[in-house]
Amino acid sequence: MQPLDQTVLATAPPAPRRSPLAEGALSRWRAPLSILALLVLPFLLPSQALAVNVLIYGLYAVGYNLLYGYTGLLSFGHAAFFGTGAYVTGIAIGTFGLHPLAAIGLAVAAAGVLALAIGAVSIRSRGIYFAMVTLALAQLVYYAALQASGWTGGENGLRGFTVARIGLGPVAFDILNPLTKYFVVLAFVGAAMAMMSRILASPFGSVIEAIRENETRARACGFDVERTKLLAFVLSGLFCGLAGALFAIHLSIVPLDSLAYNTSGMAVVMTLVGGAGTFFGPFVGALAVLVLEDALSLWTPHWQLALGTVFILFVLFLPRGLWGTALARLATMRGRP
Amino acid sequence: MDWGSLDLELIAMQLFSGVALGAVFVMLALGLSIIFGMLGIVNFAHGNVFMVGAYAGVFVMERTGSFWAALLLGPLLVGALGLLVERFLIRPLAGRPPDDALLLTFGLGYVLVEGVRILFGSDGLPFATPEELSGVVDLGVGFFPIFRIFVIGVVALVLVALWVGLERTKVGLIVRAGARDPEILRVLGVDIERLWLWVFGLGIALAALGGVLAAPMRSVNPEMGNVVLGEAFAVTVIGGMGSLLGSVVAGLLAGIVVSMTALLAPEMASIAMFAFMALVLLVRPQGLFGKPGLGA
Numbered sequence: 001m002q003p004l005d006q007t008v009l010a011t012a013p014p015a016p017r018r019s020p021l022a023e024g025a026l027s028r029w030r031a032p033l034s035i036l037a038l039l040v041l042p043f044l045l046p047s048q049a050l051a052v053n054v055l056i057y058g059l060y061a062v063g064y065n066l067l068y069g070y071t072g073l074l075s076f077g078h079a080a081f082f083g084t085g086a087y088v089t090g091i092a093i094g095t096f097g098l099h100p101l102a103a104i105g106l107a108v109a110a111a112g113v114l115a116l117a118i119g120a121v122s123i124r125s126r127g128i129y130f131a132m133v134t135l136a137l138a139q140l141v142y143y144a145a146l147q148a149s150g151w152t153g154g155e156n157g158l159r160g161f162t163v164a165r166i167g168l169g170p171v172a173f174d175i176l177n178p179l180t181k182y183f184v185v186l187a188f189v190g191a192a193m194a195m196m197s198r199i200l201a202s203p204f205g206s207v208i209e210a211i212r213e214n215e216t217r218a219r220a221c222g223f224d225v226e227r228t229k230l231l232a233f234v235l236s237g238l239f240c241g242l243a244g245a246l247f248a249i250h251l252s253i254v255p256l257d258s259l260a261y262n263t264s265g266m267a268v269v270m271t272l273v274g275g276a277g278t279f280f281g282p283f284v285g286a287l288a289v290l291v292l293e294d295a296l297s298l299w300t301p302h303w304q305l306a307l308g309t310v311f312i313l314f315v316l317f318l319p320r321g322l323w324g325t326a327l328a329r330l331a332t333m334r335g336r337p
Numbered sequence: 338m339d340w341g342s343l344d345l346e347l348i349a350m351q352l353f354s355g356v357a358l359g360a361v362f363v364m365l366a367l368g369l370s371i372i373f374g375m376l377g378i379v380n381f382a383h384g385n386v387f388m389v390g391a392y393a394g395v396f397v398m399e400r401t402g403s404f405w406a407a408l409l410l411g412p413l414l415v416g417a418l419g420l421l422v423e424r425f426l427i428r429p430l431a432g433r434p435p436d437d438a439l440l441l442t443f444g445l446g447y448v449l450v451e452g453v454r455i456l457f458g459s460d461g462l463p464f465a466t467p468e469e470l471s472g473v474v475d476l477g478v479g480f481f482p483i484f485r486i487f488v489i490g491v492v493a494l495v496l497v498a499l500w501v502g503l504e505r506t507k508v509g510l511i512v513r514a515g516a517r518d519p520e521i522l523r524v525l526g527v528d529i530e531r532l533w534l535w536v537f538g539l540g541i542a543l544a545a546l547g548g549v550l551a552a553p554m555r556s557v558n559p560e561m562g563n564v565v566l567g568e569a570f571a572v573t574v575i576g577g578m579g580s581l582l583g584s585v586v587a588g589l590l591a592g593i594v595v596s597m598t599a600l601l602a603p604e605m606a607s608i609a610m611f612a613f614m615a616l617v618l619l620v621r622p623q624g625l626f627g628k629p630g631l632g633a
Contacts, residue, residue, distance in 0.1 A: 074436050076381075076443075121615055124622045128379040128439055129578055132570040133618065139567035140611035147604050261563045265443060272440065303453055308447025315441045316429060 002044075026327075030279040031197035037188040038283070048178035050294055052185055054287050056247050057270060059189045059284030061197060063239025064267035069277035070200065072212030073231040074131045077138030078267045079119060081111040081237040083259030084245025087145065087152055090254045094161030101168065104188075105247040111241020113232055114141070119233035123226060126215075135264065146243040158254040166249070175249070185246050197279065199235065208232050212277075240267070256275055269311055275324030284323040349478040349596040351600045352593060357485035357554070359592020360492035364547030365569040366584035367463075367499070368577060372540035374516045376533050378427070378438035384566025385449040386541050390415050390548025391557045392453050395462050404467035408491075410544040419541025423534050446562065453559045461558035488550045495546070496585065512536060516579075571614040577627025587625060 026033070038058075042051040060082055067073045088110040091220055092103035122133040145152045152158055165172040173182040199205055207228050210218040211330070219225045248254050257263060274285025289307065296303035318325055365387060372380050380386070393411040398404060422445065430437050466484045473480040503509035515522050515532050523529050555561065572591045577581030591610050598609035617625065 032397065074439070121618050125574075125618070128373075128435055129438060129574070131381075131436075132379060132574055132578075133614075136567055136574060136611050137570040139571075140608060140615065143607040143611070147608065152555055261567065268440070268443065301459075302451045304447045305451035305455070308444045308451065311444035311447065312426065312441055315437055315444060316426070319433075 001318070015306070021133075025278070029189075031194045034280050034283065035186070036192050036278070038186055038189065041287075042179060042182045045291075046294070048182050050290060052178070052250050053290050054283065055182070055185050055189050056243050056250060057266065057290060058286040059192055060240050060243035061267050061270040061274065061286050062193070063236050063243060065271045065276060065282045066196065066199070066208075066239065067232055068268070068271055069275075069281070070205070070212060071208040071229060073229065073233070074128070074268075075122075075134040075233075075236075076131045076261075076264050076268065077118065077122075077134030077136075078240050079259050079261070079263035080138040080141040081115055081240035082244040082247070082263060082267075083254075084114050084141070084147070085241030086248040086254040086258045087158060087244075088241075089163045089245040089248040090158040091151060093163060093271040094195035096159070100163050100166050100249060104242070104249075107245035107248075108238055108241045111244065112238045114229070115234045115237025115241075119230045119237070119292075121236050123194065123229050123233060134260065137263055138259070139261070142256075142261075145259050146256060152254075155256055157256055158248075161248075162252040163249050177233075181250070185250065186247055188242065193212075194238060196239065200279070204228070204231070204271045243258070269307070272319075273314055273321055275321030275327070278321070278324045278327060281321055281323035285321060288322060346479045347600065348597075350481070351596045352455070353479075353481055354485065355593035355596030356589060357488050357592070358596055359589035360489050361547050361551045361554075361588075362572045362591050363492055363585050363588030363611070364495070364543050364550070365565065366588050367496075367571040367581060368540035368543035368547070369569055369573050370576075370579055370581055370584045372537055374581075375536040376427070376438075376441070376513065377435055380540065381439055381443035381566070382446040382449060382562075382563070383442075383544050383569055385549040385562035386419070386544040387551070387565045387569075388557075388559065388562035389418075389449055389453060390545025391464065391552040392457055392462070392548075392551050393545060394549035395457075395464055395557060398464075404470070408546075408549055411549045414544035415548075416538045416542030420534060420538040422504075422541075427528065427537065428533075439575040450559050450562065457559075459559060461556045464552035464557050466553040476574035484553060488554075491546075491550060495543070499581075535605045568610060571610050574624055575614050575617045577613060577624030580624070580626040580628075583624060583626030616627060 035292070036057065041054065042048050045051045058218070060078075063081075067075055067078075071207065076222050085107040088107035089100075089103045092098040092106050093100060098106065118134065118137050122130055123136060125133050144196050146154055149155075164174065164176055166175050167173050173180050173184050175184055207218065207223050209230060210221070210223065211225055215225060244258065247258065270285035270289050273288055274283065275281025292307065292310070293303055296306055314321065320328060363434055365383065368386075369380060369383055372378065385605030392395055393414050394407040397407040397410045397414075401407070401410075401516050426441055426445070430441060450475070466482075468485045470487050472483050474483055474486065501509075503513060511527055511532065515527070515529060515536075519529050522532075568591070572587045573584065575591060576585075591613065594613050595606055599606040621627075
């Protein structure tokens with residue numbers, strides 16, 4: 001029990017994992033630069049379906065990163081929001097015949113409401129306790145979806161809501177074309193990235209980082225730590241819900257797995273491999289993990305053995321992740337501390 | 338026989354099943370709590386260790402044909418693996434934030450699942466109840482499977498052994514002191530690293546023992562660990578992190594809640610434990626036996 005208390009009270013907090021370039025030019029232009037990088041991505045990858053997956057999982061990890069990387073809360077239950085976004089989209093289109101855009105809006109709202117409920121229960125527990133509580137609550141959502149098979153299709157997943165065109169009025173895009181689909185998804189992801197950049201640059205963004213660095217001090221400075229954490233949790237859930245909604249439209253099927261423990265774990269893996277607490281890191285992590293899967297699953301069904309091993313090596317030797325380490329190198333080269 | 342006595346019999350049966358189920362939860366939660374209490378880390382591979390324990394049991398049973406050998410050697414083999422993990426993966430993380438060890442064990446979970454898939458295949462394996470423990474016995478209110486009584490007995494034995502070991506021996510005294518203040522213990526000349534090594538191994542062996550005991554009661558497959566992890570966490574959160582008494586009480590309670598829900602509303606059985614946890618969290622964020630300030 002001692003080590004926990006020490007991390008709260010010790011004068012030297014755990015080594016921060018954010019980029020030292022936080023105030024630089026790269027940071028000011030981070031949203032446009034990220035979108036620019038994602039614009040060329042489909043032409044560099046072997047398949048456009050893979051590129052769409054990078055976008056969707058990248059956005060999922062970006063939402064997760066707001067909570068883990070910036071607020072310092074290690075959640076293991078974010079599949080609940082991703083999966084809810086996906087299921088609500090599928091049900092809204094398939095069962096109620098809603099317009100895809102309205103379905104996406106509804107899905108994001110539903111994920112936000114669920115995040116409010118799960119956050120309200122879990123936010124009072126700290127540190128590793130928080131990870132366990134969020135995991136268990138996500139299992140609750142998983143089993144609820146499994147039982148409500150009339151709505152969700154149970155173990156077979158949700159089917160029958162294929163979206164061929166997306167848009168408003170005369171401006172509609174044919175998303176059966178893989179490249180068009182990529183850019184339609186990128187429009188959503190780009191808007192979300194711009195929003196995320198605004199959130200991080202706001203006073204709220206500074207407060208969550210203050211909480212991550214030293215919760216006790218942030219509290220002493222007069223910030224309402226609980227409400228700030230809850231807000232970060234809900235915002236994070238909204239982004240993950242959007243990622244889930246796009247996932248449903250991309251696949252035209254929602255597997256039960258989208259709510260499972262492994263999907264929660266994927267957010268953790270991608271964020272950490274890319275670089276927790278960096279703006280573009282989650283996309284780098286999603287790209288790295290999905291390319292690894294794509295390459296290895298040609299050779300062996302056991303590619304997750306490599307994934308686990310790589311992840312362990314990252315925790316041991318490269319805890320800042322690929323992008324975080326690259327940013328730190330860049331800063332050293334420029335002669336900044 | 339009237340309906341009243343039949344119901345009573347059914348309820349007694351379910352209660353008993355709940356205690357047997359809960360006994361396995363107790364093994365899991367105890368291992369988690371012991372490791373957390375000493376090393377201050379949460380083992381996210383705990384569910385998968387349970388799964389590996391079940392497979393180790395299958396492996397030993399195939400080689401020796403004896404359930405008793407499986408019961409003894411399975412946990413020992415997996416516990417030895419735990420010693421290696423502590424020495425070469427956990428120990429290098431000393432001085433890093435506690436999240437790092439958590440993340441590492443989470444990655445280890447992938448390795449364990451795929452390792453088992455490679456060695457034993459992706460399909461589930463049958464694990465028959467050993468012949469000498471199959472059958473039922475009449476306890477007055479109903480017929481109970483002997484194996485479940487055996488499971489409860491083994492867990493009770495382990496609990497007594499742990500209690501004697503912790504409260505009545507010199508090593509136990511050192512372990513308890515180490516959980517309170519490792520620095521003072523180091524100053525007094527105790528090799529705390531070695532202590533952590535063996536406590537980690539013990540926690541892992543307990544989870545593996547739970548796996549061997551549960552194998553005849555639930556299906557053995559590589560994915561069972563992820564399901565079990567959620568259950569183990571729910572029990573630990575209900576009982577209060579780091580509290581051994583809490584692990585025991587919460588494990589039994591959770592088992593009874595699950596099996597009683599299975600009787601009254603079968604479709605809610607898998608949800609019951611987690612809903613119970615959410616309820617406990619709302620009323621007592623630190624868990625039933627947890628100290629405030631530790632987690633909440």
